[in-house]
Amino acid sequence: MEYKKLYDKERNMTCKEMKSWAEDPCSRKASIGRAAVKRNIKLTCTSSKDWNQSIDNEAKKAYSYLRRAKKIKSSKQVKGCGLTKNEIALKNWAYDIKKGGIK
Numbered sequence: 445m446e447y448k449k450l451y452d453k454e455r456n457m458t459c460k461e462m463k464s465w466a467e468d469p470c471s472r473k474a475s476i477g478r479a480a481v482k483r484n485i486k487l488t489c490t491s492s493k494d495w496n497q498s499i500d501n502e503a504k505k506a507y508s509y510l511r512r513a514k515k516i517k518s519s520k521q522v523k524g525c526g527l528t529k530n531e532i533a534l535k536n537w538a539y540d541i542k543k544g545g546i547k
Contacts, residue, residue, distance in 0.1 A: 447503035448495055451487060454510040455538035459489035465535055470525035474532035480509075484538040509537050 457465070462485045465471050471481055483502050490499055518528040525532065531541050 447500045447507055448492070451503040451507045451510075454507055454514075455484070455488065456543050457484075457488065457535070457538040457540055459485065461540070462488050462538055470522065470527060470532055471536055473522045473525055474529040475536045480533070480536040484536065488538055506537055510534070510539055513537065514539065 462481070466478075466481045466485060472478075475481070484506060487499065487503055487506060513530060513534055516530045518530040521528055522532060527535070527542075534541055
């Protein structure tokens with residue numbers, strides 16, 4: 445699928461890391477609702493053989509968001525999380541800025 449490879453290049457979190465992050469209270473401090481976390485759990489946990497056009501459409505949204513959000517610079521940390529709102533949002537979209545690089 446067209447966006448699987450692009451999404452995989454932008455994210456750096458695994459299925460297991462996303463599921464663990466979803467349980468962290470800080471994951472609720474950015475992004476509207478839980479849609480981003482749920483979308484990215486689905487994307488990171490779906491095997492290549494089960495990837496279809498519907499999932500690829502979701503990957504397109506995630507890829508586009510990551511490309512934009514990685515450029516945002518923010519410095520004010522969210523109290524009790526040790527991350528800025530943008531860093532939290534990026535983790536909700538499967539990119540851990542503190543981890544860096546590709547998964």
